[in-house]
Amino acid sequence: MQIYDSVQKIKVPFEPIRKGEASIYVCGPTVYDDAHLGHARSSLAFDLLSRTLKALGYKVTLAKNFTDIDDKIIKKVEESGKSMEEITSYYINRYFEEMEALGVQRADIEPKATESLQAIEAMIQKLIDKDVAYIISNGDVYFDTGKDAHYGEISHQVGDDEDNQSRVEHTSEKRNPKDFALWKACKGEEDICFDTAFSSGRPGWHIECSAMIEKYFEGTEKYSIDIHGGGADLLFPHHENEAAQSRCATGHELAKYWMHNGFVQINGEKMSKSLGNSFFLKDALKVYDGEVLRYYLNSVHYRNDFNFNEEDLLTAKKRLDKLYRLKKRVTPGKGSSTNKAFKQSLLNAMSDDLNISIALSVIDEMIATTNEKFDANPKDKALKKETIANIEFIETLLGFGGKEPFSYFQIGVDEALKEKIETLLEERTQAKKAKDFTRSDTIRDELISMGIAIMDTADGTVWEKA
């Protein structure tokens, strides 16, 4: 397995810190709002990583956190009058539902910041004791970036401060402009606070990941985990800061490899609230099938930016349709074993830093050659069993192709419409028998105008929802 390490900026062989195992921690969402397509893409990217490592035989432990305490959540609490727990649990549940619709496997560990306060306090205390963290007059605790000789090595972002007209404010009691809050002290009565030895308050954003990784992963002398992942925007300052805290607190590096997924744009524009084009996953799922969304969002390499638009999504659906049409040819039935060359080609593609484009082309080729063989010999039992196994492997590795194929083509068709379609098809079959092609073609046109495509096969007429 080769993966692209964002720190070294090259593809490197994946050599886990424990033989045969892979420990992965991905930065999850701050649960103050619905998940958008960017969350989906990140989740999907690391789902692909996890599935690939599993298929290669690694014992994968995946952790994905929920930031369930932060300024935006507190603001929402104040505005809504609801409790923090009500708000965060609502969005966490929505997140799970929506990710499930995309076929994202659940993480093995799903920690929340509020459930990790002891670990957070312990790590901050450790940093204070080592004098890499300091408390300012209002009770805030800051990390002293000047004490970490390796600060900046993760993101390559921190140069000489003279050249760096950063927009970070220099006005506070911070020792260095890049110093960041480990702990934010209580500001007022309404604030949500937790008591600690240093002050009553709540954790800063970066500390939770470091603390939770220490809490849940055993690590080795050199690293806490194998891979730390997240969106490209997290590289700096979030991951730089995590790395610094962990390094200073534990004496070793946080992660051996760092992976970051690219951004989602909408019709060529950055997705943002100010542009009013935030695309929530829940809205996308109202219009498009989750599996099609999965296929589409995963069809571009995870490190590239992704430009979401409906035309490309429909193209992706057409491609997925072809897999399901092949599946129709082999359903029902039981699989035997996968075609070795096919399986190996897929694994090779995914082993190259998740080269999904090659993987999809391998699948397309399999579909074409299998169809060709079935065209020549429709009753090929061995081929049928092998094809079933091949598709099952696709489902395991890439997370699509698992549906019953006839129902896949009927998504969004209710019972009433279904009955109407069946009635029209029956009438058309009679017309065809009577050689009344004018009538049969009229019926076909009517069905097409309803968004229903039909195809005459040796076994009768079948239909698909476009």
Place this chain on the structure above:
RNA sequence: GGAGCCAUCGCCAAGUGGUAAGGCCGCAGCCUGCAAAGCUGCUAUCCCCGGUUCAAAUCCGGGUGGCUCCUCCA
């Protein structure tokens, strides 16, 4: 101001030194009552300029055009 990323057929997108994968669309054909589906065949010299090399989409330099981070952000 600082730090990066990207630019390949009409569209999406692989390929990081050895002579351009795959999908969509389009065209031709097989199949079909006609279609659809499926299959077959056809369709690019890689943003521009210069350099290195026997050989470059791939390396180097300079442009042009997009994008990201440095502030909460997947």
